[in-house]
Amino acid sequence: MRKERSNDEASYYTDADIARLLGISLGRLRNKLTAGDPLPPRIEPPGCRHRLWPCQAVHAWLARYTVTATVPPVHHPAYRPLGRSTR
Numbered sequence: 001m002r003k004e005r006s007n008d009e010a011s012y013y014t015d016a017d018i019a020r021l022l023g024i025s026l027g028r029l030r031n032k033l034t035a036g037d038p039l040p041p042r043i044e045p046p047g048c049r050h051r052l053w054p055c056q057a058v059h060a061w062l063a064r065y066t067v068t069a070t071v072p073p074v075h076h077p078a079y080r081p082l083g084r085s086t087r
Contacts, residue, residue, distance in 0.1 A: 018058065
């Protein structure tokens, strides 16, 4: 992913980087923006057609959605042959 540098040494992602990070297409990202779906914080400079996504804010947003789950033990039923009953 390409990070852009500004004068204050903050780094930013582009729309293409965010789409790749989220595992969606660029068109899907644009649809989510238009629909108002929850997305990481972004900067939309006035008069510009592109958005900047601050790296720290994006990673903090992703961390809020971290899922930790314990896997319950799998119970396998007793073996039963398939087919018609022989009774």
